[in-house]
Amino acid sequence: MLMKTIYLDNGATTKVDPKVLEKMSVYYTEKYGNASSLHHKGQEAKMGLEEARESIAKSINAKPSEIIFTSGGSESNNLAIKGVAFSKNNRVHLITSEIEHHSVERTFEELKRQGYETSFIKVDKEGFVDLVQLENEIKENTVLVSIIHGNNEIGTIQDIETIGKICKKKKVLFHIDAVQSFTKVPIDVKKINVDLISLNAHKIHGPKGVGALYVRDGVKLKKLNDGGDQEYRLRAGTENVPGIIGFAEAVKLANNSSNIKHMTKLRNKLIDGLLALEDVRLNGPSIDESKKLFGKDDRRLCNNINISFKYVEGESIGGYMDAKGICSSTGSACSSKSLKPSHVLTAIGLTPEEAHGSIRLSLGKFNTEEEIDLVLEVLPAIIKKLRKISPLIK
Amino acid sequence: MEAYNKKVLALFKHPKNMGKIENPDGLGKVGNAICGDILWVYIKVGKNKKGQEIIKDIKVSTTGCIAAITSSSMVTQLAKGKTLEQAEKITKEDVNNALGKLPEIKFHCSILAQDALKKAIQDYRSKKNK
Numbered sequence A: 001m002l003m004k005t006i007y008l009d010n011g012a013t014t015k016v017d018p019k020v021l022e023k024m025s026v027y028y029t030e031k032y033g034n035a036s037s038l039h040h041k042g043q044e045a046k047m048g049l050e051e052a053r054e055s056i057a058k059s060i061n062a063k064p065s066e067i068i069f070t071s072g073g074s075e076s077n078n079l080a081i082k083g084v085a086f087s088k089n090n091r092v093h094l095i096t097s098e099i100e101h102h103s104v105e106r107t108f109e110e111l112k113r114q115g116y117e118t119s120f121i122k123v124d125k126e127g128f129v130d131l132v133q134l135e136n137e138i139k140e141n142t143v144l145v146s147i148i149h150g151n152n153e154i155g156t157i158q159d160i161e162t163i164g165k166i167c168k169k170k171k172v173l174f175h176i177d178a179v180q181s182f183t184k185v186p187i188d189v190k191k192i193n194v195d196l197i198s199l200n201a202h203k204i205h206g207p208k209g210v211g212a213l214y215v216r217d218g219v220k221l222k223k224l225n226d227g228g229d230q231e232y233r234l235r236a237g238t239e240n241v242p243g244i245i246g247f248a249e250a251v252k253l254a255n256n257s258s259n260i261k262h263m264t265k266l267r268n269k270l271i272d273g274l275l276a277l278e279d280v281r282l283n284g285p286s287i288d289e290s291k292k293l294f295g296k297d298d299r300r301l302c303n304n305i306n307i308s309f310k311y312v313e314g315e316s317i318g319g320y321m322d323a324k325g326i327c328s329s330t331g332s333a334c335s336s337k338s339l340k341p342s343h344v345l346t347a348i349g350l351t352p353e354e355a356h357g358s359i360r361l362s363l364g365k366f367n368t369e370e371e372i373d374l375v376l377e378v379l380p381a382i383i384k385k386l387r388k389i390s391p392l393i394k
Numbered sequence B: 001m002e003a004y005n006k007k008v009l010a011l012f013k014h015p016k017n018m019g020k021i022e023n024p025d026g027l028g029k030v031g032n033a034i035c036g037d038i039l040w041v042y043i044k045v046g047k048n049k050k051g052q053e054i055i056k057d058i059k060v061s062t063t064g065c066i067a068a069i070t071s072s073s074m075v076t077q078l079a080k081g082k083t084l085e086q087a088e089k090i091t092k093e094d095v096n097n098a099l100g101k102l103p104e105i106k107f108h109c110s111i112l113a114q115d116a117l118k119k120a121i122q123d124y125r126s127k128k129n130k
């Protein structure tokens, strides 16, 4: 029997939009030149590269010269944080939150091993950074605050406008990891005070292995990759032109508010349907309050659902969903190889048991309402089946 | 999800002997200290033709993961009908031989059921000797 896939793991990665692939393939087979070459094939590629830079810059109201292409979100985060730290002569102080992606969390751990001072800011039960603690932690030798914009596990969208103001007042640089929020939450670098932004392509129906770092004019970074003079001498290596072309096309296609409306509607339906079950809790910001905090904007990523089911194990739920063709995730994709509960769920106050009973469903623009209806049939039945074999239930 | 082999995933879809026994002759409770999950084994004891005590019925309930569910299903399948002495000797290797290797990181999950079974047998004996 051929089973239809229902892909609800768009927070891990997304399907490449066929229109993106179409644009890319030209740069593999026809415009294949090295963008650093002076001949016409090189210049052809260079032109595509610079157009892509311009269009991605425009999407956040930045200048093209402020966009550095990288191999993805992880590299962008490393370049932003280590780049700032290594540009200083002393072992300075850097601040982040307790709910970061591994590529930020472990970069901070590495800096700490090297003798830098680091602080991890607490979050509340919905995952919002404690702004009072944040402001208090900023000291004389603090150089950078790095905060995840849209959380990959629980969907919390931080108030970067306020954090940006605090950073400006205290004269420290502000970096955001916007890998999950990019094109889902508007970012305008002229309106908010942010100095560095990590972006990537594969969460928005673009190719894997491509990303960018926005570096505000005047911000000094120490490069991590030595070699050629590419990317304003901040990142050596022949540019992945086809990938970058695909990235720009993905951004263009994502710049469409109907996608967000579509995902928000499906998200709300799925959350409402699942919260109707017994002994469940939504992890991350609630959605009924969502319109209030930032005025018209949502406080939760339009595509994120994270739910804990009491008395059962997330991996088992995921296993039975997969048997029905539904792709979901437990914790974040990279940490599902560890038995330890997710640090994000722990940070928002879940017990290990609650954290273990959680699954993340993350939507993409290709998901349909019929798929959500089917999940709302299948998932409650799975929970029932697993609870039947749970010793904690009579 | 950690990669499981085909045999494990097939058994996971239809695990055997899952659930509870009302008024079991023996009950063994264990917990996984690493993840916080728990697993209980329930047994009913009968006699075979030679008059030896055997596991007449066995069930498992757990809050655990795929490794916990499939390894416990396999332990119950191996134990059912065996004498108590044979059942006590079921090892990780027996489960591995029947099921193929479980992921390394799931070691603690995959020994829960055999430990709980031993405890259930002890529980039965201590009740009997009262």
Ligand SMILES: Cc1ncc(COP(=O)(O)O)c(C=O)c1O
Pocket: A011, A012, A071, A072, A073, A074, A075, A077, A101, A103, A148, A150, A151, A152, A177, A179, A180, A200, A201, A202, A209, A210, A211
């Ligand atoms: C919030 C966040 N930051 C960074 C990354 C890493 O991005 P990449 O996979 O492009 O290295 C991811 C996704 O994996 C993410 O969700």
Ligand code: FES
Pocket: A313, A339, B032, B035, B036, B037, B063, B064, B065, B066, B067, B068, B106, B109
């Ligand atoms: S992770 Fe808890 S039993 Fe395997």
